[in-house]
Amino acid sequence: MSTEATPHIPGLSIASVERETGLSKDTLRVWERRYGFPTPERDANSERLYAPDQVQRLTQIKRLMDRGHRPGKLLALDDAALVALDAARPSVLAASNVPQLDSWMHLVKTHDSEAFQRQFYREMAKRGLAGFVQDIVAPLITLVGEAWSRNELGIFEEHLFSQHLEKMFRTVLANMSPQQGSPRVLLTTLSGEEHTMGLLMVEALMVVEDVCPVLLGPQTPIEEIVRAAQLKQVDAVCLSFSSAYSPTLSAQGLRDLRQMLPAGIELWAGGYGVKAIRKPIDGVCLMPEFKDLYDCLAKWRTEHGHEPVSASVISLPVTPK
Amino acid sequence: MSTEATPHIPGLSIASVERETGLSKDTLRVWERRYGFPTPERDANSERLYAPDQVQRLTQIKRLMDRGHRPGKLLALDDAALVALDAARPSVLAASNVPQLDSWMHLVKTHDSEAFQRQFYREMAKRGLAGFVQDIVAPLITLVGEAWSRNELGIFEEHLFSQHLEKMFRTVLANMSPQQGSPRVLLTTLSGEEHTMGLLMVEALMVVEDVCPVLLGPQTPIEEIVRAAQLKQVDAVCLSFSSAYSPTLSAQGLRDLRQMLPAGIELWAGGYGVKAIRKPIDGVCLMPEFKDLYDCLAKWRTEHGHEPVSASVISLPVTPK
DNA sequence: TCAATACTTTGTCCAAGACAAACATGAGCA
DNA sequence: TGCTCATGTTTGTCTTGGACAAAGTATTGA
Numbered sequence: 001m002s003t004e005a006t007p008h009i010p011g012l013s014i015a016s017v018e019r020e021t022g023l024s025k026d027t028l029r030v031w032e033r034r035y036g037f038p039t040p041e042r043d044a045n046s047e048r049l050y051a052p053d054q055v056q057r058l059t060q061i062k063r064l065m066d067r068g069h070r071p072g073k074l075l076a077l078d079d080a081a082l083v084a085l086d087a088a089r090p091s092v093l094a095a096s097n098v099p100q101l102d103s104w105m106h107l108v109k110t111h112d113s114e115a116f117q118r119q120f121y122r123e124m125a126k127r128g129l130a131g132f133v134q135d136i137v138a139p140l141i142t143l144v145g146e147a148w149s150r151n152e153l154g155i156f157e158e159h160l161f162s163q164h165l166e167k168m169f170r171t172v173l174a175n176m177s178p179q180q181g182s183p184r185v186l187l188t189t190l191s192g193e194e195h196t197m198g199l200l201m202v203e204a205l206m207v208v209e210d211v212c213p214v215l216l217g218p219q220t221p222i223e224e225i226v227r228a229a230q231l232k233q234v235d236a237v238c239l240s241f242s243s244a245y246s247p248t249l250s251a252q253g254l255r256d257l258r259q260m261l262p263a264g265i266e267l268w269a270g271g272y273g274v275k276a277i278r279k280p281i282d283g284v285c286l287m288p289e290f291k292d293l294y295d296c297l298a299k300w301r302t303e304h305g306h307e308p309v310s311a312s313v314i315s316l317p318v319t320p321k
Numbered sequence: 322m323s324t325e326a327t328p329h330i331p332g333l334s335i336a337s338v339e340r341e342t343g344l345s346k347d348t349l350r351v352w353e354r355r356y357g358f359p360t361p362e363r364d365a366n367s368e369r370l371y372a373p374d375q376v377q378r379l380t381q382i383k384r385l386m387d388r389g390h391r392p393g394k395l396l397a398l399d400d401a402a403l404v405a406l407d408a409a410r411p412s413v414l415a416a417s418n419v420p421q422l423d424s425w426m427h428l429v430k431t432h433d434s435e436a437f438q439r440q441f442y443r444e445m446a447k448r449g450l451a452g453f454v455q456d457i458v459a460p461l462i463t464l465v466g467e468a469w470s471r472n473e474l475g476i477f478e479e480h481l482f483s484q485h486l487e488k489m490f491r492t493v494l495a496n497m498s499p500q501q502g503s504p505r506v507l508l509t510t511l512s513g514e515e516h517t518m519g520l521l522m523v524e525a526l527m528v529v530e531d532v533c534p535v536l537l538g539p540q541t542p543i544e545e546i547v548r549a550a551q552l553k554q555v556d557a558v559c560l561s562f563s564s565a566y567s568p569t570l571s572a573q574g575l576r577d578l579r580q581m582l583p584a585g586i587e588l589w590a591g592g593y594g595v596k597a598i599r600k601p602i603d604g605v606c607l608m609p610e611f612k613d614l615y616d617c618l619a620k621w622r623t624e625h626g627h628e629p630v631s632a633s634v635i636s637l638p639v640t641p642k
Numbered sequence: 643t644c645a646a647t648a649c650t651t652t653g654t655c656c657a658a659g660a661c662a663a664a665c666a667t668g669a670g671c672a
Numbered sequence: 673t674g675c676t677c678a679t680g681t682t683t684g685t686c687t688t689g690g691a692c693a694a695a696g697t698a699t700t701g702a
Binding site: 111114154155156159160162163166167170171173174179188190191192215216217220221222223224225227228231232248249252253256259 | 331333334336337340341343377380432435475476477480481483484487488491492495500509536537538541542545546548549552553
């Protein structure tokens with residue numbers, strides 16, 4: 001047993017920190033140069049080694065940035081000020097209109113699966129599927145994410161919560177067989193965006209509106225999205241972006257896809273990640289809020305003459321098997 | 322309508338190519354320097370612009386690399402040789418005992434969703450759930466994976482296939498409510514193993530056998546697996562490993578987990594990835610084949626005297642919320 | 643046939659500089 | 673007060689070329 005003063009906390013490599021915080025290697029290096037933070041040690045090969053507490057501070061800063069704060073200000077603050085900012089959270093859910101969410105969070109923390117299930121279906125029956133998704137599920141996902149990043153929740157609880165949600169969505173959606181309806185919309189995410197829950201929520205909202213969603217799951221390369229859109233003869237492609245996905249990358253990806261997608265097929269983008277995109281993109285419909293989806297739909301329907309679905313379906317050439 | 326000779330295909334930025342191919346920016350730059358490929362144009366700001374066909378070639382190279390080929394060789398080859406390499410591929414399922422699988426593959430390739438669904442449920446009714454999973458689903462997943470790596474199948478088809486499978490499993494499982502039963506088994510994968518389908522297959526087999534599975538989804542860190550196992554009071558933890566997961570990592574992970582898991586909780590491991598583990602691991606039950614699951618179960622049941630669950634449940638201290 | 647050695651390949655990291663897009667600020671005007 | 677336009681600042685990403693260790697391959701020796 002050595003009694004060395006430094007208890008040898010090795011620290012994380014720059015790649016690990018990128019994974020943990022979501023800040024790119026370039027950003028980490030340029031912050032160090034410009035603001036003097038973080039201040040990683042170096043290993044034998046003079047590569048950066050970040051101390052765990054600095055990584056935690058970086059995560060905190062990233063979270064505040066996602067809320068709209070600017071790095072220049074944040075990096076000048078001390079720990080106390082950061083914590084203060086964190087606590088006074090005009091979080092996305094500032095004035096939650098559903099005080100009930102606390103009791104939901106309690107169910108998540110105590111991982112009471114059965115109570116959870118019951119509560120889900122009860123609430124869904126009360127509010128209707130669309131209201132349930134918008135007022136309960138979406139805020140709850142945000143809350144769970146925040147609680148996790150504040151270390152109030154383990155990965156286990158988070159995973160179990162996701163599984164319950166997924167099970168519920170798939171059960172509900174399976175019984176609504178959206179084989180027809182219009183428009184036909186392809187649902188997926190770009191490579192690098194793994195979050196599926198946004199897609200399931202959108203699918204639920206669409207099914208209620210008599211849209212015909214084609215769920216493709218996450219992480220489809222743009223080339224394949226184009227191919228899928230053509231083969232499945234959809235009217236629109238709808239992408240989902242979580243807050244973890246870099247706004248620059250999402251904008252870039254949307255431009256790339258818009259360029260390759262036939263002009264007749266619309267391109268919609270939803271999810272928290274879209275809120276960070278300020279400038280509109282030509283030919284892309286940004287839907288930062290759920291309600292924007294309805295606007296998009298209404299617009300499409302008026303533009304394409306909203307005569308009964310059956311007529312247009314029959315008039316379309318059906319591809320033989 | 323312009324009749325310009327160059328239809329102005331600007332190409333993709335290095336960030337987009339990273340997203341599409343999965344090759345890091347650093348790698349893309351160093352390949353250009355070392356091997357003279359790719360050869361991107363430059364935009365006004367002298368930043369790289371990759372032509373679409375070069376991006377396609379890069380994805381092809383990446384696919385072959387995932388199969389074990391080395392970049393130095395691949396980058397020296399011409400297009401014809403690459404395609405040839407693509408085709409040459411021995412199948413694991415040499416003598417398929419179900420000739421019918423070809424017709425299944427045809428359905429995958431033509432992405433005929435409705436025929437697919439019908440076929441699923443028909444076959445399930447014929448063979449029973451367990452037989453269906455073992456004789457149809459599992460081989461089919463392998464075939465689809467192989468066809469993809471041989472470039473006979475797009476990502477689109479592969480994703481759609483997965484979505485159908487997932488939908489089917491979740492629908493079937495939802496209606497079998499495995500709230501009780503014994504043993505209680507926690508289902509998950511280690512961090513880095515993203516494949517969920519193995520877990521769903523195992524869950525299906527277990528439900529039929531009156532086991533009570535607790536599905537946690539993929540990628541749970543070891544520490545959290547231990548916590549989950551204790552909080553959910555399971556009798557065993559069952560991990561799934563796909564063939565993509567490194568055998569060294571799986572063996573290491575299993576040893577680590579076995580060490581941290583209370584002795585009373587068993588540890589089982591299944592999936593193609595397990596076949597590559599030669600040496601048995603102390604205290605871990607390896608199940609390279611589906612039938613081994615039944616052996617494991619039988620063994621547990623005789624060892625724990627298969628008296629009704631109720632007795633042991635009542636005698637256990639229930640944690641208050 | 644297997645294990646230890648030396649050699650080659652390959653991805654990631656580093657430095658400091660450059661620049662455009664996003665953001666903030668202030669002026670001019672209804 | 674509320675709006676738009678011009679100017680200045682902040683900030684992330686891209687650039688080059690060099691370096692090195694981890695992983696893979698080949699060679700040697702038991």
